[in-house]
Structures are given as structure tokens and as C-alpha cells.
Amino acid sequence: MYGDVLFAVLKPIRYVDSEEVVETAEIAVFVGRTFVVTVRHGVSDVLAGVRRDLDQAGQGHDLLAHGPAGVLYAAADRVVDAYDEVADAIDIDIEQIEGQVFGGDEEDHAQRIYKLKREVLEFRRAVAPLERPLQRLTETDVPHVPAALRPFFRDVHDHAERAAERVEGHDRLLTDVLSADLAQVSVRQNRTAVRQNEDMRKISAWAAIALVPTAVAGIYGMNFQYMPELGWRFGYPAVLLLILVVCLGLARLFRRNGWL
Helix, strand or coil, X not given: CECCEEEEXXXXXXXXXXXXEEEECEEEEEECCCCEEEEEECXXXXXXXXXXXXXXXXXXXXXXHCCHHHHHHHHHHHHHHHHHHHHHHHHHHHHHHHHHXXXXXXXXXXXXXXXXXXXXXXXXXXXXXXXXHHHHHHHCCXXXXXXXXXXXXXXHHHHHHHHHXXXXXXXXXXXHHHHHHHHHHHHHHHHHHHHHHHHHHHHHHHXXXXXXXXXXXXXXXCCCCCCCCCCCCCHHHHHHHHHHHHHHHHHHHHHHXXXX
């Protein structure tokens, strides 16, 4: 209350599905005994819808019979009803992310999940501050709000509570999905590291085997006059046999140790 004027702030939201963004506006409502003044910040069609509904209903409409407070109820009802639509749209996106994370998609979805969590936080900032004022309108005497309107505001309060519960559920679910996604990314990274280690072991093993003939050939390729087995008829086959035996021995050793 500001003096004799009831002041309320409503936060209409809409969900831009193509961008997965929650857009928030703000409507300030000043309710007096014989007047109601609204101030809008941001883009919202709530006030236009309220005026259209009341104009179509005519003077005999129940809300008009309750005076300016009826306009406050109509605006709050439209704002809170839109929360369910936004929650439904977020549900669809979360289900899509769940299917990707748990369906074998190996892409990293952390960025999209973080973005959705940020939008859910924006949603919470809109709905959470409404719960207590709406509850007050249903339980206590508020100036310029007839007692006959309390059941109407109670219905809006119930809708706001359900929307708040859905927001909390979205946040918890996204946290769980994010944890699962990060765990899967970690598992994939570990699997890649294991494969790389196995490849390095195989490369090292083959390099060690190839080193034997390379070393022997390099020694005998120096063309010194006095070298072992140069004058022996079976020297060349013996060296080849030695190379073969050593290479086979290394291959067997590496295979037994799991390097090949």
C-alpha cells in the first residue's frame, strides 16, 4: 500500500522457442477506490487482452461489478495462465535434451543445458515474488479488494504455486541432466585417452621391433674391413636368423604384455 493506493507488480513472460529464451516484461498496477492505473515496461499483450475481454463482457460482467480490483484480478489471471504455457514449452525442450543425452548422442550438450537453466532462473524471478502477495489477497482484508474477489485470487494463487513448483522441478531436472552429460563426456574422454595409450604402446612396440634390423643393418653398412662373420660362409644367413629371432622374441614379449 502507498497511502490509500494498492500497488502491485506483475511480471508477464513469454517463451521464444526458436531461441529458447524467456522474455520478461513488467506491469505496475495502481488500484484506488474508483480508479486503476497500469504502467507497462517491455512487450506484453496482457493489458490489451484484459481490456478486450472486459469490453466484450459489458457492464454486467462480474469483474466489472467488483470495481478496479477486478481489473487487477483479470491481469494477474492472464499473467499466471501464461506461466503454464511457458512451463509446457520448457518441458518439451528438456525432454528433447534428455533424449539426446541418454539416447547415445555423443555431442556435448552442456552449453544448451546451462542456457536453459538460466532461462528457468529468469522464469523463477517472475513467478516467485507473486506467491506471497497473492496469498495475502486471499487471506486478509486488503483495501479496495472486495471479499467476494478472494476466491478468484485464491485460484490465481494456486496456479502461481503450481507454476513455481514446476520451475523448481525444471531446475532440478536440468541439474541432473547436466550431471549425466558431464559424466558421459568424462567417460568418452577417458575412453579416448585409453585408446590413445593403446595406440602409443603399439607404435612403441613396433618401433622397438623395427629398431633391431635397423641397428644391425646400420652396423654392417659401415663397410669396415674387419667385422665379425664377414669371412664366414654362413655369416649372412646367421645375421638374418639372429634378426628374425630377436624380432620374434620382442613381438612375443610385447604381445604377452598386451602391447600388441
